[in-house]
Amino acid sequence: MNLQLRYARDRVMLIGIVGLTLLVVVPLFLIIGYVIVNGIGGLNWNFFTQELGSPSRAMLGRPTGLVAAIVGTIIIDLIALAFALPFGIASGIMMSEYPEHPFTPVSRIMVSTLNGMPAVLMGLMAYALVVKNTGGFSALAGSVALAFVMTPIIARSTESVLRITPWSLREVGLSLGLPRWKVTLSLVLPAARPGIVTGVLIAFARAAGEAAPLMLTSFGNNFLTFNVRSPMDTLPQRLYSLAISPYKEWHAMGWGGAIILLLFVMITFFVGRVVVDRMEKRALGLQAMDKPKKN
Amino acid sequence: MSSEKQTNPEIRMETLGLTVTYNKTVQGVKGVSMPMYNNKVTAFIGPSGCGKTTFLRSLNRMHDLLPEAEVEGKALLDGEDIYDPRIDPVVIRRKIGMVFQKPTPFPTRSIYDNVAAGLQLVGIKKKDVLDGVVERALRDAALWDEVKDRLRSPGGSLSGGQQQRLSIARALAVEPEVILMDEPTSSLDPMSTTKIEELIQELKKQVTIVIVTHNMQQAQRVSDYTAFFYVGELVEFSPTSVLFNNPTEERTKEYLQGAFS
Numbered sequence: 001m002n003l004q005l006r007y008a009r010d011r012v013m014l015i016g017i018v019g020l021t022l023l024v025v026v027p028l029f030l031i032i033g034y035v036i037v038n039g040i041g042g043l044n045w046n047f048f049t050q051e052l053g054s055p056s057r058a059m060l061g062r063p064t065g066l067v068a069a070i071v072g073t074i075i076i077d078l079i080a081l082a083f084a085l086p087f088g089i090a091s092g093i094m095m096s097e098y099p100e101h102p103f104t105p106v107s108r109i110m111v112s113t114l115n116g117m118p119a120v121l122m123g124l125m126a127y128a129l130v131v132k133n134t135g136g137f138s139a140l141a142g143s144v145a146l147a148f149v150m151t152p153i154i155a156r157s158t159e160s161v162l163r164i165t166p167w168s169l170r171e172v173g174l175s176l177g178l179p180r181w182k183v184t185l186s187l188v189l190p191a192a193r194p195g196i197v198t199g200v201l202i203a204f205a206r207a208a209g210e211a212a213p214l215m216l217t218s219f220g221n222n223f224l225t226f227n228v229r230s231p232m233d234t235l236p237q238r239l240y241s242l243a244i245s246p247y248k249e250w251h252a253m254g255w256g257g258a259i260i261l262l263l264f265v266m267i268t269f270f271v272g273r274v275v276v277d278r279m280e281k282r283a284l285g286l287q288a289m290d291k292p293k294k295n
Numbered sequence: 296m297s298s299e300k301q302t303n304p305e306i307r308m309e310t311l312g313l314t315v316t317y318n319k320t321v322q323g324v325k326g327v328s329m330p331m332y333n334n335k336v337t338a339f340i341g342p343s344g345c346g347k348t349t350f351l352r353s354l355n356r357m358h359d360l361l362p363e364a365e366v367e368g369k370a371l372l373d374g375e376d377i378y379d380p381r382i383d384p385v386v387i388r389r390k391i392g393m394v395f396q397k398p399t400p401f402p403t404r405s406i407y408d409n410v411a412a413g414l415q416l417v418g419i420k421k422k423d424v425l426d427g428v429v430e431r432a433l434r435d436a437a438l439w440d441e442v443k444d445r446l447r448s449p450g451g452s453l454s455g456g457q458q459q460r461l462s463i464a465r466a467l468a469v470e471p472e473v474i475l476m477d478e479p480t481s482s483l484d485p486m487s488t489t490k491i492e493e494l495i496q497e498l499k500k501q502v503t504i505v506i507v508t509h510n511m512q513q514a515q516r517v518s519d520y521t522a523f524f525y526v527g528e529l530v531e532f533s534p535t536s537v538l539f540n541n542p543t544e545e546r547t548k549e550y551l552q553g554a555f556s
Contacts, residue, residue, distance in 0.1 A: 099362065100362040166399075168395055168397070168399045169399070169401070170360065171357060171360065171393070171395065171399075172393075172395065172399045172401070172462075172465075173412075173416075174357070174359075174360065174384075174385075174388055175355060175357070175388055175392055175393035175395075175466070176388070176389075176392070176412060176413035176416075176465065176466070176469055177385055177386070177387075177388040177389025177390075177392075177413060177417075177469055178385070178413065178416050178417065179385050182416050182417070186416050187401060187412075187416075190403050191401075191402060191403060
């Protein structure tokens with residue numbers, strides 16, 4: 001085949017790939033742009049310092065804001081992360097490091113099922129488990145619901161990251177006469193840490209954007225509270241209720257809240273990126289080590 | 296199998312009818328019985344896929360990690376079967392260290408912490424103890440002079456040959472009785488290879504060494520005894536000079552003459 005033709009083909013392929021990538025990226029920027037254009041006007045200092053209160057506040061032009069939802073999102077998401085981390089990481093380790101254990105296939109099915117389960121069902125589950133048994137809506141119930149969202153994502157990503165850590169790391173550890181749990185915790189996990197952190201961030205960001213599981217659990221609260229046993233506001237669920245409210249002032253606030261939610265997720269990723277880069281720099285020099293060939 | 300001179304040294308390890316089966320069907324190693332003598336270097340040679348690495352890995356229960364691998368027969372260390380159900384593989388591996396084909400420094404650990412890993416991770420924290428062990432192991436691995444001023448830099452920052460000597464130092468630090476080496480120089484340049492071969496000669500004064508090699512010249516240079524494997528079977532085991540100069544088995548002769556590889 002002649003060379004010109006091959007170059008031409010190469011170029012066509014490249015254009016195709018770039019084109020398809022744009023197709024994916026453009027809607028993302030459209031959404032971000034649309035949110036910013038609509039929301040930027042409503043943003044002011046009060047937004048970060050004032051409680052929402054009743055609709056009359058916004059309609060009469062009195063100070064009103066989303067501080068309750070911002071603080072609530074941070075509190076509920078962090079508690080959810082604390083719940084989800086140990087379970088997610090542990091089942092990730094289980095699936096990757098103990099494939100022969102009889103419990104592993106069961107946990108793999110559970111994780112896959114949970115991963116595909118609509119988030120609103122997680123809310124329902126937390127409602128049945130926590131709200132019903134504690135006698136009311138609470139931030140804690142919301143955290144439990146979000147932990148249900150996070151756990152399978154963390155488990156799945158931890159498993160896949162552990163699977164790609166060099167097999168030889170485990171062999172070296174064992175050959176030094178270290179017990180298996182020590183090899184996993186002290187050698188394999190640290191080597192996989194950047195990837196695990198990335199997975200945790202994805203789970204966190206995903207849960208941070210969920211409104212449905214919170215409707216039946218943390219419920220929402222027009223006023224600022226730090227009491228995790230009481231109903232608490234969160235950004236996604238507040239955005240939803242602002243959007244379906246009949247007040248155009250609240251609609252405007254909803255757009256502003258959307259910017260904050262976007263920022264929240266972006267900051268999470270940015271901080272995570274920096275942390276992961278740091279770790280990867282430390283891990284530099286990682287050798288390409290493969291699973292042993294059987295001969 | 297040919298019989299050796301009457302002045303055989305003490306046996307450190309010995310296998311009796313050792314068989315390794317994969318997925319219940321494929322026999323990687325078929326009923327191998329052979330000794331490994333104390334403070335000697337025993338080399339395993341043979342064509343690719345002949346089972347020499349599989350056999351080596353069965354000597355410190357590395358196959359425990361692979362659910363599809365099954366080991367039958369016995370492997371004795373100082374007369375005790377390492378596959379005895381009452382024996383903890385962790386204890387066995389502490390006595391039988393291993394050096395792998397590719398250098399395998401722990402990437403996130405410093406040179407010092409690489410060598411000290413085997414001790415640190417079982418809870419030995421005393422700095423003076425660790426300092427002593429690290430220096431001795433690095434000296435024994437002929438690496439001390441090259442790294443003594445940068446013990447805190449990452450293990451991954453060393454050259455390939457240095458990394459392999461670091462791996463040897465790390466294995467030495469836990470004071471094993473036997474060190475298994477799986478083609479330790481196959482990824483190294485000639486200079487580094489020579490260094491490791493010299494090192495093996497030094498090390499055999501303190502440990503028993505078993506080495507798998509693709510390189511027949513290397514087996515001749517470093518080993519006292521050589522075992523020739525073919526399709527999972529031990530064909531011949533003799534003192535190295537005997538095996539290379541006066542092999543008993545026809546298949547050994549053919550292999551040495553390059554009839555197959």
